[in-house]
Amino acid sequence: MTKNATEKISLRGVKKSFITDDGPLEVLGGLDLTVATGQFVAIVGPSGAGKTTLINVACGFTLPDAGSVLIDGVPRHGPSRKGILISQQGSVFPWMTVRENLLFALDRGAKAKNIELAQRYIDLVKLQGFENSYPHELSGGMLKRVEIARALVLKPEILYMDEPFSALDALMRLRMRTELLRILEEEHHTVLLITHDVEEAIHLADQIVVMSPRPAVIQATFAVPFPHPRQLSMPEVQQLKESILRELGM
Amino acid sequence: MTTSAAKRWQRLLLRKVVPPVILISVLIAIWWVWLAYHPSPIFPTPGDVVRGTAELVKDGTIWDHIGASLARVSLGFSLALVVAIPLGLWMGLYEVVDATLNPLFQIMRPISPIAWIPIAILLLGVSNASPIFIIFIATVFPMIVQTAAAVHTIEPRYLRAAANFGVSGPRVLVHVIIPAILPQVIVGMRISLGVSWLVVVAAEMIALRSGLGFLIIDSRNAGNRYDLVIAAMIIIGLIGLLLDGLMRLLERLKSVRWRYVK
Numbered sequence: 372m373t374k375n376a377t378e379k380i381s382l383r384g385v386k387k388s389f390i391t392d393d394g395p396l397e398v399l400g401g402l403d404l405t406v407a408t409g410q411f412v413a414i415v416g417p418s419g420a421g422k423t424t425l426i427n428v429a430c431g432f433t434l435p436d437a438g439s440v441l442i443d444g445v446p447r448h449g450p451s452r453k454g455i456l457i458s459q460q461g462s463v464f465p466w467m468t469v470r471e472n473l474l475f476a477l478d479r480g481a482k483a484k485n486i487e488l489a490q491r492y493i494d495l496v497k498l499q500g501f502e503n504s505y506p507h508e509l510s511g512g513m514l515k516r517v518e519i520a521r522a523l524v525l526k527p528e529i530l531y532m533d534e535p536f537s538a539l540d541a542l543m544r545l546r547m548r549t550e551l552l553r554i555l556e557e558e559h560h561t562v563l564l565i566t567h568d569v570e571e572a573i574h575l576a577d578q579i580v581v582m583s584p585r586p587a588v589i590q591a592t593f594a595v596p597f598p599h600p601r602q603l604s605m606p607e608v609q610q611l612k613e614s615i616l617r618e619l620g621m
Numbered sequence: 622m623t624t625s626a627a628k629r630w631q632r633l634l635l636r637k638v639v640p641p642v643i644l645i646s647v648l649i650a651i652w653w654v655w656l657a658y659h660p661s662p663i664f665p666t667p668g669d670v671v672r673g674t675a676e677l678v679k680d681g682t683i684w685d686h687i688g689a690s691l692a693r694v695s696l697g698f699s700l701a702l703v704v705a706i707p708l709g710l711w712m713g714l715y716e717v718v719d720a721t722l723n724p725l726f727q728i729m730r731p732i733s734p735i736a737w738i739p740i741a742i743l744l745l746g747v748s749n750a751s752p753i754f755i756i757f758i759a760t761v762f763p764m765i766v767q768t769a770a771a772v773h774t775i776e777p778r779y780l781r782a783a784a785n786f787g788v789s790g791p792r793v794l795v796h797v798i799i800p801a802i803l804p805q806v807i808v809g810m811r812i813s814l815g816v817s818w819l820v821v822v823a824a825e826m827i828a829l830r831s832g833l834g835f836l837i838i839d840s841r842n843a844g845n846r847y848d849l850v851i852a853a854m855i856i857i858g859l860i861g862l863l864l865d866g867l868m869r870l871l872e873r874l875k876s877v878r879w880r881y882v883k
Contacts, residue, residue: 430785432781432784449784450781450784450785451785451787452785452786452787455785455786456781456782456785458778460778461778462778462779462781462782464779464782464796464797464800465879465880466800466801466803466876466877466879467796467800467876475786475788475796476782476786476788478786478787478788478792505875505876505878505879506879507878507879507882525786
C-alpha cells in the first residue's frame with residue numbers, strides 16, 4: 372500500500388484493439404506504465420503508435436479490452452474531474468465567453484465564490500481583460516491558455532495533455548511551454564503529456580517514455596535529471612535527445 | 622461622422638447599393654420602352670403599377686392583406702418550430718428515435734407543400750387554418766431533419782469536455798447541445814421562413830378573403846387588374862427580402878457567430 376500511495380496513475384497490461392475494415396487493429400499490446408504523484412511524464416512515439424489511444428484509456432474516455440487502469444490505486448471506469456484532458460484541437464466552448472467557460476467547468480458551488488476563483492485562474496494565464504471575449508475573438512495561443520485555465524480551475528490532481536501545443540506556431544509553442552512550467556510551479560499536478568516533439572518532452576518532463584510501434588508497449592524510459600529552466604543547447608541535453616531519437620529509430 | 626467613416630459609407634454605397642439600383646432601373650426602363658412600342662390593353666406599364674399601389678395604400682386594403690399573410694406565416698412557422706426543434710433534438714440524441722422517425726420524415730420532406738392543399742381543404746375547409754396548416758407542413762419537416770442533423774454533427778470533443786467536468790443531464794442539453802446546434806438551426810429557420818413566405822401566397826390563392834395571394838387572384842378575376850397583380854408581386858418580393866434580413870440579424874448574435882466566422 373505504501374508503494375501505491377505514490378503511484379498516481381498505473382496502467383497494467385492494457386490492451387486495446389479497434390475494428391477496421393481490414394479486421395481488428397491491435398493498438399495497445401499489453402502496456403504497463405506508472406506515473407508517480409507530482410511527476411511530469413512525457414510519452415513520445417512514432418505517429419500512429421497509439422499515443423492518443425493510450426491517453427484516452429488513461430483518462431477514462433476509452434475502456435481497455437484487457438488490463439486495468441488504476442488512479443490512486445483505485446480502478447478507473449470513466450472520466451472524472453480529478454483528471455482533465457487537454458487535447459490538440461482544444462475543447463473551449465465557442466458559444467461561451469472566457470469566463471463562462473470557466474464557470475461551466477466549475478459547475479457546482481456558490482456563484483460568487485466561483486466567479487472569484489475563475490478570475491484568479493484567468494489572471495494566472497494572463498488573460499485579464501478578455502473575460503468577456505468569445506473564443507473566436509482570441510488568438511490560438513490565448514485560446515490554449517483559456518483551455519489550461521479551465522482545466523486548472525477545477526484543481527485537478529492530474530493533467531492529461533495530448534499534443535496540446537502542436538497546432539500553434541513554433542514561437543508560440545515555446546512561449547506556452549515556459550508558461551506551463553511557470554503555472555505548474557505554482558500548482559503541483561501530476562502530468563501525462565503526449566508529444567511527438569522530443570525537445571518539448573525534454574524541456575518539460577521529469578521522465579520520458581518511448582512507445583514502440585503498434586501494438587504499442589513501453590520500449591524505453593529516460594529520466595530527465597536537469598533543473599529548470601533547461602537549456603536545450605547543453606551537451607548532456609543533446610546527448611539525451613540523441614539517445615531518445617535513436618530509440619525512435621532515427 | 623469622421624471622414625474615414627464617411628468614406629466607408631460612400632464605398633459601401635458605391636459597391637452594394639448603386640449596381641443593383643442601376644440594374645433594376647434598366648429592367649424597368651426596358652419594360653416601359655417595350656410597352657411604349659407594343660401597347661397592350663391589359664399589360665400594365667410601371668406607371669400603372671405605381672398608380673395601382675397608391676390606390677391600394679390609399680384605401681388601406683394593402684395593409685389588411687399584408688397583415689393577414691404575415692399573421693398566417695408567423696403562426697404556421699412558430700407552430701412548426703415548437704414541434705420541430707424538440708423533435709429534432711430527441712431524434713438527434715437517441716438513435717432508436719432517429720431510426721424510427723427519420724425515414725418517415727425523409728419521405729414527407731420532398732412532397733411539395735402545394736400538394737397538401739387539397740388535403741388541407743378536406744380536413745380544415747376553406748378557412749384561415751388551411752394556409753397555416755400548409756405553412757406548418759412546409760417548414761416542419763425540413764426543420765426536424767436540420768435539427769437532428771445538427772445534433773449528429775456536434776463535435777465529440779465538446780461533449781467529452783462536459784463529461785470530463787462531471788456535468789451531465791439537463792445542464793449539458795442547455796449549455797452544450799442547444800448552443801452547439803443553434804447556428805445550424807438558425808440557418809434552417811432562415812431557409813424555412815423563406816419557404817413559408819413562398820407557400821403562403823400559393824395557399825392564399827385558394828379562395829380566401831384576405832392575404833397577398835388572394836389579392837393577386839382577386840385582382841385578376843375581378844376585372845383583369847394586372848397593375849394590382851404586379852404591385853402585389855413586388856410587395857411580396859420586398860417583404861420576403863425584409864424577412865430574410867431580420868433572420869440574418871439572428872446570425873449576428875455573439876453566441877452563434879463562431880460558426881459563421883473563420
